[in-house]
Amino acid sequence: MSALAQEVLWSPDVDPAVLPLVRTPDFLSSASSGPLTALGEEHKSPEGRHALHNARALTQLLFLPGSDAHGQLAALIPLDAQTLGRIEALTRFWRSWQGRAVPPDTRVTAQQRRRFRLMMQAADGRSNGASYRDIAIALYGLSRIAADPWKTSALRDAVIGLVEGATSLIGGGYLQILRHRRRA
Structure with a gap:
């Protein structure tokens, strides 16, 4: 299954x-x-x-x-x-x-859900041999990647951060998603 x-x-x-x-x-x-x-x-x-x-x-x-x-x-x-x-x-x-309106689960924001999705896509690409540039093209489109020199591109840094973040999640960090982050 x-x-x-x-x-x-x-x-x-x-x-x-x-x-x-x-x-x-x-x-x-x-x-x-x-x-x-x-x-x-x-x-x-x-x-x-x-x-x-x-x-x-x-x-x-x-x-x-x-x-x-x-x-x-x-x-x-x-x-x-x-x-x-x-x-x-x-x-x-x-x-x-009780059949009433259900408030949303506040542990993960919409922005965090989007970033988690991007991280998993980036990690999947990396595990299948894609370069950071290839991943960036898949996530952001060729026109955005071609607009700046790749070595100094902010999107390059973003993709590297997504892959590193995904590696942390895959290594067990995903368990923190289940808990609220509360201020001390």
């Missing part, structure tokens, strides 16, 4: 947007939540059972041992450095589940 066709399931330790769900404690049982719908296939792991919820927005859920997707559920939000990101993920999930 192609990597593009497979579900990617993350641990909540790696991706703060994964929502761990537990059985609602008995003293909170008067708060009826109703069953979850729009759940994908469940996948067992040492942590529990993972499933994707896709009503209006895709959310990965982790049903911890003792919880039931059709029973009363509560979200478990660890109090750690990623708490605010986890609360945002919970808010997106809850709004999706």
Whole structure:
């Protein structure tokens, strides 16, 4: 199966947007939540059972041992450095589940998504033997590349930066994409 066709399931330790769900404690049982719908296939792991919820927005859920997707559920939000990101993920999930407008995921901006795409294209070209100039032509077009001397071109520096950034992402830096960058 192609990597593009497979579900990617993350641990909540790696991706703060994964929502761990537990059985609602008995003293909170008067708060009826109703069953979850729009759940994908469940996948067992040492942590529990993972499933994707896709009503209006895709959310990965982790049903911890003792919880039931059709029973009363509560979200478990660890109090750690990623708490605010986890609360945002919970808010997106809850709004999706309730059929309300879902706010965008703020971990990655549109500009960052565009740069990630360019980095992956540059890395793909480089791994297939393309020169930096060839990559620049593919990304920016021949007319823009021909407008300036290549050795001193700002686009040359940009392509080198894209390849270096992609190398960092491929080496494990992609995990930082899953977390918010918060000011200290």
